[in-house]
Structure formats: C-alpha cells, structure tokens
Amino acid sequence: MSKQRQQVTISADSKTKLADVLFRQNIPQGIILRENPRNITHFHSYGGISKFFDGLAAGTLWGTVCGSCGNAGIWLPPRVHCPDCWQEMSWVKIDTSQATVYTHSTTNYPGAGFKATVPCPLISVEIPGICTKLMSYLSEFGDGEPYIGMPIRPVFSQNPTYTILDLSWVSRD
C-alpha cells in the first residue's frame, strides 16, 4: 500500500518578477535581479506625547516645561521627561504670537513618501521662550517667501493625519 503524502504549494500571490533595468541601466547578463515588493503596516504609538498630536487635531500647540529646572525654556517638540534632571515635565500651551522663520529650505526632490506638493518650503520656527526650533512647513507662500525673520502663525489641518504634517504655518501679515 502506497503512503499518503500531502502537497506543499506556494501561495498564488507571490508573483515572480525579474527586473532587467535599474537606474536606467541594463542588468548585466547572467545576473538575476528579483523584485521584492512590500506592503506592511506598522502600529506606531506616540505614548506620553500623544497629547501633542491630539492637540494638533484640536487646534492647540502644546509644549512641555520642567518644573524643577527653573527657566530652562519650553520644549517643542515636547518630551515627557526633562533631559537635564529626568523629572516629568508639565504641559503648557505655546504662545505663537511672536513666531518667526529661523531658517528655511524649499525642497524640489523630496524622498519617497513625502505627502506635500513640491516645491515645498520647509522651515524651522523660532518662538521666544522656547529652547528649541521646531521643524515645519509653510502651507502658503508668495515670491521671496519664506525669509529669515518672517512673522508666521500656525494653521492646523482640518483633516488630521496625526502626524507633524497636521501643523503648518502661514504669514502673519
């Protein structure tokens, strides 16, 4: 009596595709270049700084400040813990009435996954009393903008993505 054997098969969705051109160059003969496609979802937690991203969705800019380090300044991006004394910091609403452009660069060839249109004017934001200079972008710009010292105000996305892109800036003039 012959033994019963089970078959092992390869799932139909693993379609094999070989590339013959990469970076506009032909693949040398005898070399196999196989396409390995990806589509993966990560589940990323904002943990203790979730309040910041929740704030963007609600139209509020939150920073953190250390109660035990005196006038060390407000952190924006916020951190849960003070890097100097490791104590938990307190949340504070950011006053953006004096915000200006600290530096800027308009990008033309962003990397894959960039969600904004190009050219996109990226900026670093200077705010009195804040010890950091948050990176962000202008969602509206004219000739000669952005420029260093340009007065700006925040704009919060109406359709939150819960990423830093929910915050952008426009001219205060």
Add this chain to the structure above:
Amino acid sequence: MISFGNGNLRVPKLSRPVYMVAAGLTDFRKFYPEKQSTELCLESLKMAVEDGLGISPRDFKKMVNFCVYSQFADHFGDQLLAAAKIHDYLGFDPLGNIEVKTGGATGGSSVLAGVMAIASGYASLVPVIGWERMDEVNTRQGNAYIASAACKDFESELGWLYATYYALMMRRYIHEYNPNRETLTKIAQKNHHYARFSPYSQLPGDYTVDEILKSAVVSDPLTFPECCAMSVGAASIVLADEETAFRLTDHPVSVVGTGSGSHTLRTADRRNMPVLLLPNERPQLYQDRKNEWPGFTSFLAARFAAYLAYNMADITDPVKELDVLETHDAFTVSDIQTYEDIGLRPYGEGADFIESGDAFIGGRLPTNLSGGLLGSMHSVGATGIFQLSEIFWQIRGEWNKFHADDKYWGRFGKTKPNNFENLQVSNARRGMAISHAGTGSHVTAIILERGWSSE
C-alpha cells in the same frame, strides 16, 4: 547636556598602543548588481591582506581573534544580521564579532570599537569591515530610508530628505556668516576633481563654479553636485597590537588620537550653550560672539570629538600639526561647518580654509584628496573606513601604489586619465579622519601617525 562635569571631558587613554597595518577597498558605484555585499566585503579585505600585508588569506586568518562590522542601515540591505553572513562568508566563524551602528559615523565608530578591542587587550588582530548596499531601491526610496534616520515623529515626514535638513543649516549659515556662495561650490569642485585620480571613485568630474551653481536645486540652496553620492561598495582595514603590527609590517601606522561625540538627533532640539574651546582657541576669541552656539551652524558632536582627539594626541594647532585630513563632506555646507568645529578656522571663517588654498594639494592641510563623499563614495558603512584607508596610504607614502597603478583601474573596468595628478602629500606623517552622522548626531575623530621611527 549643555554644561559639563569633569567626567564628561575626560581625555581618552589607550591601555596599550594600537596600530593600523593594512587597508583595502572595492570601487564604489551607484548600482552594483554584479556582486553581493558578501563578495564586496571579501574583495576589500582580500586587497588589504594580499596587496597590503603581502600574505595569504589563510595565514592572515590564523592570526585574527575578533572582527568588527560596519553597516548603517539594515533596511537598505534588507537583511538583519548581515554581518553574520559576511563573517561566515569570510570564513571567520567561530571568532567573536560585533556590528556597530551610528548612522553616517558608523565607519568611524566601528574603527573606534576595533581600537578599543586591541587597546584593552581583548584582541591582538582585528579586521574592521564596512559596506552598504544602497541599490536595492530607487533614489527616492533611498533618500526616504536615509531620512528614517531622522526623528520619525517630528522630522522625517518633512521632506524624507537629508539634503533638506542640511539646506536648513546652510540657509542659516549664509545668514549668520555671509560667506561667498562660490566658496561653498569650490568644495564640491575640489572633491569631484580629486575623485578623477581615484580608481575607486563614483562621481569624478571637472566642474566650473558656474556649472555647480546652475545645476538643479535639490533643496534650496543645495544643488546636486553639492550633495554626496549614494553608493554600493566596501572598505576594510586591519588593526593590531604592537607585537603583531611589527611582525606584519615595518611601517605600521599608530592610532594616536580618538574622540567620539554626539548631539540631539533633531536639529530642532539644540539648545544654546557656551562654545567648547579647542586647545588652539583662547576664550577671548568668542567673547563678542552674538550668534547662538552651536545653533544650526555648528556641530557640537564634531567639536566634542575633536576636543578629545586633539587633547589625546597633544595637538595644539591642527592646521600645522596635521599633514592630511579627510572630512565627511556629505554636503558642501557641512564641510565648511566642520572646518570650524575642528578648529581649522574660528567660527564664521571656515570659508577661508578653502579660499586660502590650505585645503588643496600643496596647501597647509590637504583635505579629501580621496575625492570624499561628494566625489568618490558614500557607501555609508564603508565611508569612515574608506577615509582612514586613504589617510593610512598617505602616511605610508603609498598613495601612488594604490591609485596610480593601472592594475586597480583595470580591476574596476576603468582607464586611468591621461592628465593624471599625483596626490601623495610629501612626507605626510600625521592625518585625521572625521566620521559624521545625521545632522551631527554622532561624530568621531581619529588621528593616525607614522608608527615607525625614520631611519
């Protein structure tokens, strides 16, 4: 931290002398489907052993006791524990090994780990092997992978492009110090030019300042020739203790200074602090300084690494006491920033290091004669090792042996240019390599010196 305790500024000490005895490279290409990373790593180490030490791989392997592997990004190569594959491919099992990761400074940090292994007595002969496989994805995806080494919560989404993060610094640098825009392009011009005389280089070329300025703008104001290569290739060096070094060669190169520094991954989080002074700087130099420090124009990590390395090597005037230098010229602006951070010029005057001619062959401190990251390569895990290979050959007087010989041009399917220039620095005795990550998240400074007494 923005103020230091005594422990923070302790100058490193090696418990026993460490020497570099050999170096080997592959060529660097945008795209290298002909060879897997295993093959490239083997070829670079084989060159170090056969052409450098002049011994057989079999004899070399009998002496090795520990290995260090240097690769920046697992997602580029798409292979976790790639080092284990390479270690196996080289036939080193069951010797112990580690893989080091500090972004763009991975090469420098890997050499530092190898130095520590020898200096501590844990090992007597250590190959340090670096590579990067950057051609499994297209350039836009490659830039996104590199930018996933920025903060994913607050930075990466804003461009997915390191050129932008440097362009933000560049705009601020130009605002604060107002250098000639042309001077920045001359760094790119110099390094692409020197790359013409390297059989290993990926982006050799002679450009006019105007051509560089008028090239497509990646992220304003940075143009394409001002941004480094994305490369595939490998580099290897061999470190040894004194006894082993002199058994292998009469001309070992001594590791006399090492420093490693860091700063916030997010450029945004760099708080204002007093300038950390180098041995060649007096406090009066910056007493009237108005600009913030380090701000967006300086790299605290580079300054910190140089502070440790100079103090360890007793260097008080780097331009005078170093003969050759390799910097991490990922972008023209970061190079000029680095000149100031490592004390070649005071803050704000970095452009003069180029304009004075100091940085060129024949100048006081020829810099990136290898072609650097702009002209030759940035196969990230290999980069810091590539830099030290070039410094090693300069100090041994072997630049011609490893650049002018038709054998190497032929090995990579290239022809040596007719108007070939000799870039050997005459009587080079001491050199330094700066390895640099992120927007200055990690920096190492490693100083090499002639390790034999001149007869």
